[in-house]
Amino acid sequence: MLSRVRTAALWGLEAFPVECEIDVGPGLPGFILVGLPDASAREARERVWPALRNAGFQVPDRRVTVNLAPAERRKEGSSMDLAVALGVLCATSQAPAARLDHAAAVGEVALDGGLRPVRGTLSLAEAAWRTGAQTLLCAAPAAPEAALVEGLAVHAVASLEEAVHWLRGADLPRQSPASPDDEGGSTFDLADVRGQAVARRALEIAAAGGHHALLVGPPGAGKSMLAQRMPGILPPLRPEEALVVTRLHSAAGLRLPGRGLMRARPFRAPHHSLSRPALIGGGSPPRPGEISLAHHGVLFLDELSEFARSSLDALRAPLETGSVWIARVSGVACFPASALLIGAMNPCRCGWLGHPKRGCKCTPTELQHYAARVSGPVLDRLDLQVEVPALTSGELLASEPGEPSARVRERVVAARSVQSARGTLNALLTNRELRELSRSIQPAGGWSSMPWTVAACRLARSIGRCVSRARSQIWRPKNE
Numbered sequence: 483m484l485s486r487v488r489t490a491a492l493w494g495l496e497a498f499p500v501e502c503e504i505d506v507g508p509g510l511p512g513f514i515l516v517g518l519p520d521a522s523a524r525e526a527r528e529r530v531w532p533a534l535r536n537a538g539f540q541v542p543d544r545r546v547t548v549n550l551a552p553a554e555r556r557k558e559g560s561s562m563d564l565a566v567a568l569g570v571l572c573a574t575s576q577a578p579a580a581r582l583d584h585a586a587a588v589g590e591v592a593l594d595g596g597l598r599p600v601r602g603t604l605s606l607a608e609a610a611w612r613t614g615a616q617t618l619l620c621a622a623p624a625a626p627e628a629a630l631v632e633g634l635a636v637h638a639v640a641s642l643e644e645a646v647h648w649l650r651g652a653d654l655p656r657q658s659p660a661s662p663d664d665e666g667g668s669t670f671d672l673a674d675v676r677g678q679a680v681a682r683r684a685l686e687i688a689a690a691g692g693h694h695a696l697l698v699g700p701p702g703a704g705k706s707m708l709a710q711r712m713p714g715i716l717p718p719l720r721p722e723e724a725l726v727v728t729r730l731h732s733a734a735g736l737r738l739p740g741r742g743l744m745r746a747r748p749f750r751a752p753h754h755s756l757s758r759p760a761l762i763g764g765g766s767p768p769r770p771g772e773i774s775l776a777h778h779g780v781l782f783l784d785e786l787s788e789f790a791r792s793s794l795d796a797l798r799a800p801l802e803t804g805s806v807w808i809a810r811v812s813g814v815a816c817f818p819a820s821a822l823l824i825g826a827m828n829p830c831r832c833g834w835l836g837h838p839k840r841g842c843k844c845t846p847t848e849l850q851h852y853a854a855r856v857s858g859p860v861l862d863r864l865d866l867q868v869e870v871p872a873l874t875s876g877e878l879l880a881s882e883p884g885e886p887s888a889r890v891r892e893r894v895v896a897a898r899s900v901q902s903a904r905g906t907l908n909a910l911l912t913n914r915e916l917r918e919l920s921r922s923i924q925p926a927g928g929w930s931s932m933p934w935t936v937a938a939c940r941l942a943r944s945i946g947r948c949v950s951r952a953r954s955q956i957w958r959p960k961n962e
């Protein structure tokens with residue numbers, strides 16, 4: 483007997499529809515799985531057979547052939563387990579197949595007949611919706627995420643037994659999408675940062691115009707502290723952005739069970755020892771790297787000078803295009819990678835170059851080597867390069883608490899709305915556009931009469947230029 487069950491398989495960030503055809507026919511008992519399954523998909527039999535037995539169903543004593551269509555496309559993962567199990571039950575007349583005509587099933591089967599959630603549930607549910615399925619059966623922890631697909635009726639099933647109950651006509655409640663993870667706020671507030679007016683201003687301009695930034699300063703100056711507060715001043719994620727971010731984090735297996743839409747902007751701060759594929763993305767099948775996990779959020783590279791040069795150089799293309807393409811024999815995967823890059827580093831190896839009280843102990847050669855650790859083209863992409871001076875304890879105590887993130891965010895939102903009405907983010911303006919834009923704005927009334935965004939953009943460039951000039955002077959070897 484033949485049965486068909488709709489399911490889906492993940493490839494990179496996107497999933498594609500898979501039709502699972504199961505034939506139980508005469509011949510010696512056996513199981514053949516075709517349709518280019520990878521190792522984890524091929525192990526379906528080792529999971530499904532014990533699961534059927536332990537859930538009290540009969541394991542077929544005939545020849546079972548499973549075809550994962552389209553047969554020429556490679557499939558990875560255990561998302562098709564549930565479809566294989568239900569298909570076998572229908573093909574051996576242990577369950578009626580009628581309800582499967584308009585349904586799809588995704589999930590990994592546990593040996594006791596239970597169901598486990600899989601990576602990329604949101605993408606898988608979207609692919610199931612594209613097959614025309616109106617209902618989706620999936621493991622309970624993944625159901626709130628799957629229910630984000632509008633129109634799709636999601637039923638959470640805890641086990642094979644429960645899925646078969648549903649096939650036999652039992653009613654299951656329709657899962658409603660979980661409430662968003664949070665309201666998109668950040669736990670870190672700029673009000674905690676005292677002083678540092680220039681760095682705060684630079685971060686605000688970076689947030690408003692989408693500029694990448696570099697913070698240079700001695701140990702303990704507050705660079706990490708400032709960078710952590712960046713997501714809190716960026717505008718809240720729009721619903722369509724939140725969906726992409728959720729899809730990415732789910733495909734990378736970073737979602738906690740039972741969570742809904744991700745509303746907070748991601749903040750990724752990978753350690754400098756990470757490999758190039760971990761930063762950019764890679765592997766087979768392709769997985770998103772840190773730059774993609776920071777999409778629509780902030781990628782903070784602390785101790786920038788300690789990152790392998792090849793890793794940093796590989797960031798150049800994604801920073802330019804906002805996406806990462808990973809080509810494999812089995813296909814090409816594209817991950818979005820439009821993140822705000824914030825780098826932080828000390829001014830020299832010992833960290834105290836330019837400090838008013840503590841002397842730098844680096845030799846001229848060490849200074850030169852240090853300055854050359856981040857390549858020019860990477861530095862070029864960091865529009866804002868600001869010095870973060872170390873404040874003395876007296877200065878820290880004397881300065882007032884800073885402006886809270888919420889107030890800064892209001893200005894950033896206002897600046898972004900002007901830019902979106904114009905169509906281009908400040909950081910993405912070409913030189914010609916920038917020239918034309920600034921010419922079209924009459925500075926007769928001075929800087930104060932200028933739209934905030936253009937003023938910010940100009941300021942960004944001039945701060946960038948001043949700081950690079952200052953840095954080139956600071957970084958000149960002592961004995962020159």
Ligand SMILES: Nc1ncnc2c1ncn2[C@@H]1O[C@H](COP(=O)(O)OP(=O)(O)OP(=O)(O)O)[C@@H](O)[C@H]1O
Pocket residue numbers: 674675676677678699700701702703704705706707708827828873878
């Ligand atoms: N401007 C500031 N206002 C309030 N606290 C500050 C400020 N600057 C530094 N601090 C305090 O100093 C601590 C160290 O700061 P932080 O870790 O951000 O320094 P850093 O510049 O990243 O240093 P490193 O180069 O060693 O990584 C912070 O956790 C904070 O408590």
Ligand SMILES: [Mg+2]
Pocket residue numbers: 705706707784826
């Ligand atoms: Mg730090």
Ligand SMILES: [Zn+2]
Pocket residue numbers: 830831832833834835842843844
């Ligand atoms: Zn030094």
